[in-house]
Amino acid sequence: MPQNSIQIFEIFDVSGIDCMGPFPSSKGNKYILVAIDYLSKWVEAKALPTNDARVVVKFLKSLFSRFGTPKAIISDRRTHFCNDQFSRVMAKYGVTHRLSTAYHPQTSGQVEVTNRGLKRILERTVGENRALWSDKLEDTLWAFRTAYKTSIGCTPYRLVYGKACHLPLEIEHKAYWALKHINFDLKTTADHRKLQLNELNELRDQAYENSPIYKERTKKLHDDKIKNRIFNVGDQVLLFNSRLKIFSGKLKSRWSGPFTIVVIYPYGTAKLIHPDDCNFKVNCHRLKHYHGGDLPPLEIPDVTTFPKDK
Numbered sequence: 001m002p003q004n005s006i007q008i009f010e011i012f013d014v015s016g017i018d019c020m021g022p023f024p025s026s027k028g029n030k031y032i033l034v035a036i037d038y039l040s041k042w043v044e045a046k047a048l049p050t051n052d053a054r055v056v057v058k059f060l061k062s063l064f065s066r067f068g069t070p071k072a073i074i075s076d077r078r079t080h081f082c083n084d085q086f087s088r089v090m091a092k093y094g095v096t097h098r099l100s101t102a103y104h105p106q107t108s109g110q111v112e113v114t115n116r117g118l119k120r121i122l123e124r125t126v127g128e129n130r131a132l133w134s135d136k137l138e139d140t141l142w143a144f145r146t147a148y149k150t151s152i153g154c155t156p157y158r159l160v161y162g163k164a165c166h167l168p169l170e171i172e173h174k175a176y177w178a179l180k181h182i183n184f185d186l187k188t189t190a191d192h193r194k195l196q197l198n199e200l201n202e203l204r205d206q207a208y209e210n211s212p213i214y215k216e217r218t219k220k221l222h223d224d225k226i227k228n229r230i231f232n233v234g235d236q237v238l239l240f241n242s243r244l245k246i247f248s249g250k251l252k253s254r255w256s257g258p259f260t261i262v263v264i265y266p267y268g269t270a271k272l273i274h275p276d277d278c279n280f281k282v283n284c285h286r287l288k289h290y291h292g293g294d295l296p297p298l299e300i301p302d303v304t305t306f307p308k309d310k
Contacts (some may be wrong), residue, residue, distance in 0.1 A: 011040040011160065012067045016074045016111035017060070017081065019051045020119070026134040033059050036114045037067075038074075041149045042156040043114055045141055047134035053085040064093060072096040074111075117144060229288065231270060235261045236290040239272065239282060258290040 016038060021031035029047035033056065036043045044063055048055050060073075073090070075081040077099050090097045121143050125136040145157045146165045157165040231237065238257040262279065263271035270287065273279040 011042070012037050013071045014038040014074065015063075015070045015072075016114075017056075018076065018111040018115060019056075019078070019080060020115055021051065023133065024130060026131055029134045032118070032137065034111065034115060034118065035059070035063055036111055037070075037156075038110055039152070040156050040159045041110075041114075041152060042160050043118070043141060043144055045118065045137060047137050051080050053080050053083045056080050057085055057089050060089065069093045069095055072098055074098045074100060076100050114144075229284070231261055231264060231284055231287060231289075233261055233264060237261060237270075237272070237287040238290050240286040240288070255288070 014037075015035055017033070017035045019031055019033050023030055023032070026047065028049045031048045031051040032045050033048055033051070034043065034045045046059055048059075073095055075097070080086075081097075082099070087097070089095075118140055121140045122133055122136060125139055125143075126133050142165075146155050148155055152159055155165070236258040237260075238255040239259055241254050241256055257274075259272035259274050261270050262273045265271070265281070268284045269281055270284050271279060271281050
């Protein structure tokens with residue numbers, strides 16, 4: 001199905017949240033809770049021993065106190081995000097909770113890309129001693145925040161704080177930089193600050209303009225590669241089961257059904273019904289038309305029937 005973009009107007013308006021893990025225990029921590037701002041690409045992450053609703057809510061409250069409450073939070077449908085405690089906090093702070101489509105991680109594409117980026121940096125930072133990954137998480141976040149992002153035309157750090165981040169490599173020049181700014185008189189300091197604020201406004205305006213342009217470009221690349229399948233109410237379809245990874249393709253068909261489409265929703269979602277009277281919603285990219293015939297049965301070879309080697 002064609003890709004649809006999430007529209008954002010201000011930084012920290014829309015955030016995505018996800019939980020990675022479990023990982024090998026590092027000082028009792030097994031999970032990484034990740035939050036990403038959809039516009040500035042600013043990422044926050046915390047190593048945690050569990051991934052229950054209590055620690056998720058505590059993590060979100062710490063973000064609200066530092067960056068303000070967003071208008072919406074996007075998450076998947078796992079139980080640590082879909083529970084009464086999480087819902088109460090969202091209602092208390094006036095935050096809209098949006099859920100991604102089941103079996104469709106592309107809805108939370110920004111979070112998935114961030115997760116891959118953090119894992120890649122963490123692997124290079126940790127090296128052979130993987131038991132200390134929780135100690136290297138802050139360095140990983142620093143590297144991610146100070147990396148140039150094509151979609152906004154600058155680094156997340158610069159877009160949020162309006163200045164470049166001083167890296168350890170620049171430490172020998174820091175003293176000169178600090179001394180030069182301390183020696184400014186009040187008028188020079190005021191003029192310099194006004195210039196910085198104007199530059200920050202221009203930087204954010206540029207990011208607001210770059211973001212939809214980048215999304216349209218990636219949408220075009222995505223849409224050019226997909227096959228346009230048209231579904232109508234009453235069509236019989238097969239459903240792709242992305243979780244059947246136990247057997248190879250020769251032994252197990254990943255398509256189940258047939259199902260009948262009873263409702264077509266906007267944005268490429270359909271409601272299916274099975275002869276057993278169960279019905280559910282799915283993304284249409286997991287469907288294909290059913291043209292009759294039996295589906296390949298599940299065949300697990302019996303190793304005792306294999307011929308012996310001569």
